[in-house]
Amino acid sequence: MKPYVYITRKLPQETLAELQEIAEVEMWMEEEKPVPRSILLEKANKAAGLLTMLSDRIDEELLRQAPYLKAVANLAVGFDNINVEASSKYGVTVCNTPDVLxxxxxxxxxxxxxxxxxxxxxxxxxxxxxxxxxxxxxxxxxxxxxxxxxxxxxxxxxxxxxxxxxxxxxxxxxxxxxxxxxxxxxxxxxxxxxxxxxxxxxxxxxxxxxxxxxxxxxxxxxxxxxxxxxxxxxxxxxxxxxxxxxxxxxxxxxxxxxxxxxxxxxxxxxxxxxxxxxxxxxxLPHIGSASTETRLKMARLAVSNIAHVLQGIKPPAAVNTGNHE
Missing domain, CATH: 3.40.50.720 (NAD(P)-binding Rossmann-like Domain)
Known part of the structure; x- marks a missing residue:
């Protein structure tokens, strides 16, 4: 059975190929509205990987009730929405998307x-x-x-x-x-x-x-x-x-x-x-990295980060040490 990965905002299908080969992938499909907290908690409960946005709060409450979670990949350079210390405690690798943007x-x-x-x-x-x-x-x-x-x-x-x-x-x-x-x-x-x-x-x-x-x-x-x-x-x-x-x-x-x-x-x-x-x-509405070319690169890097962790390989852009070690 493939591990389950939840993506909290709709991404182009072309960016998901690496992950879809090894995981069951589900996405939140409303482009203009962030995933509600209740749904994020529900999906995290069975997820091995979460691909998140800055608007998604990944805190100890979520981590505590996500027993299968191995990787959280933020679609951003920043990760102040993620409790990195708690993630390390629960053995979850946190990743970001530096350099490409x-x-x-x-x-x-x-x-x-x-x-x-x-x-x-x-x-x-x-x-x-x-x-x-x-x-x-x-x-x-x-x-x-x-x-x-x-x-x-x-x-x-x-x-x-x-x-x-x-x-x-x-x-x-x-x-x-x-x-x-x-x-x-x-x-x-x-x-x-x-x-x-x-x-x-x-x-x-x-x-x-x-x-x-x-x-x-x-x-x-x-x-x-x-x-x-x-x-x-x-x-x-x-x-x-x-x-x-x-x-x-x-x-x-x-x-x-x-x-x-x-x-x-x-x-x-x-x-x-x-x-x-x-x-x-x-x-401006937080469009710092919002070019088509760069957002596609960010999506591919976030996907690759999760795919690497799920395969036990060190991801391209890890913030902490987690399950890949």
Whole structure:
């Protein structure tokens, strides 16, 4: 009898071949709605593998009642929705999808920076709303990107990719990371700063740090008040690193010039959320890695991760040690 694998969001059939050869595979088929918690718990009870999204909470409650579970593969680089420590305790291998989405997410991060700085989405809506009656010198004037100072918080693979893109705009690039990367500084021409100094010096601040106990609420009232009043804040990491009430005040009271967000504390964000009333906020629905090519690669890697674990082989991208050891 083949092991049972449950996938919590509909994926293209073409990405499932490796897994379907060795397992019985079932998918949640509603594309716009996450799998309800009750159904996830029910499916986990008989599953040897779960292919999950960031919206799926894999906690001790679930792990405790999943006696056959060997692998959880997140369709993301991040895995803050999974209790990795508890997974290890129950012998479950946790996997993610690093590397394959680096450049795609960097493209989006830099595109969001440009959209916020040059007011691109605001200008597009201006035309659609029938407001463009004449040309004027400062109509929807934004701020330059070239020759400005970019501060990157979180210098991992995506951070490096964003820094490379910034070089094409002749930007000065600063970075802050939990540990300094001398070789990266030399290779990419970066300058390290402590967090506070990066905030004070940067024209654009891009957050790419993972959500950890240390980074939760990192961008709070104190942080926003340290920024230049001409600065723009861009977040393509996790919503939990930002105190949204503080950002709301920063935009309302002019502590900063604007912001671009691809992530929020609660997703999907409520259309009545106070942040969305600000014309100088560019908001996107968590599409950092959302290119067709990259999402297919992510799906195939997640599938391969589970297939490897179920066959007793070390998976391509394991977060912890589990049943493959």
């Amino acid at each position: 680096t450049d795609t997410t960097a493209d989006l991060a830099f595109g969001l920076l440009m959209a916020a700085g040059r007011r691109i989405t605001e200008a597009a809506e201006y035309i659609k709303d029938g407001k463009w009656n004449s040309w004027s010198p400062l109509l929807l004037a934004g701020t330059d990107i070239h020759h400005k100072t970019l501060g990157i918080v979180g210098m991992g693979r995506i951070g490096e990719a964003v820094a490379r893109r910034a070089s094409g705009f002749d930007m000065k690039v600063l970075y802050h990371n939990r540990r300094r990367k001398i070789e990266t500084e030399e290779r990419l021409g970066l300058s390290y700063r402590i967090f506070e100094d990066l905030l004070k010096e940067s024209d654009y601040i891009v957050c790419l740090t993972p959500l950890t106990p240390e980074t939760k609420d990192l961008f709070n009232e104190k942080a926003f008040k340290m920024m230049k009043d001409t600065a723009l804040f861009i977040n393509v990491s996790r919503g939990g690193v930002v105190v949204e009430e503080a950002l709301d005040r920063a935009l309302s009271e002019g502590w900063i010039n604007g912001a671009g967000l691809d992530v929020f504390r609660e997703e999907p964000i409520n259309p009545d959320h106070p942040l969305l009333r600000h014309p100088n906020l560019t908001a």
